[in-house]
Amino acid sequence: MMCCMAHAGRSSGPANQARSAEIIRRVQAIPEGFVRTYGDIDPHAPRHVGQVLSASSEDMPWHRVVRSDGSLAKGRRQRSLLRKEGVPMRGDRVDLRLARMSAKS
């Protein structure tokens, strides 16, 4: 089944926007009190996730996105928000054992 995006092209295409849109959609889908790693949101391009979040509006729970080891990308600023939402944490790191959600909804 390669019909869908057979010749979609990799520049200025709808599929291109879909990639970023999908990342934003997943981040907004994170319920309060839980977190997800960049790799869970986009295992193919975890780096792009952060880049999209930085370029996106602050109307999304970007603070619920943490690294695979539970460490925070934005440090103290992010930690305060997570702890305020009731996210289980261990020092300056999130306890992924309890806060990490499934790979997908």
Next chain:
DNA sequence: GCGTTGACTGGAA
């Protein structure tokens, strides 16, 4: 079309 940058990840020391 090419090279650089980035809110990353996993494995090795």
Next chain:
DNA sequence: TTTCCAGCCAACG
């Protein structure tokens, strides 16, 4: 346990 290195993908100039 922490720190360092190399790999990957997408966006930008």
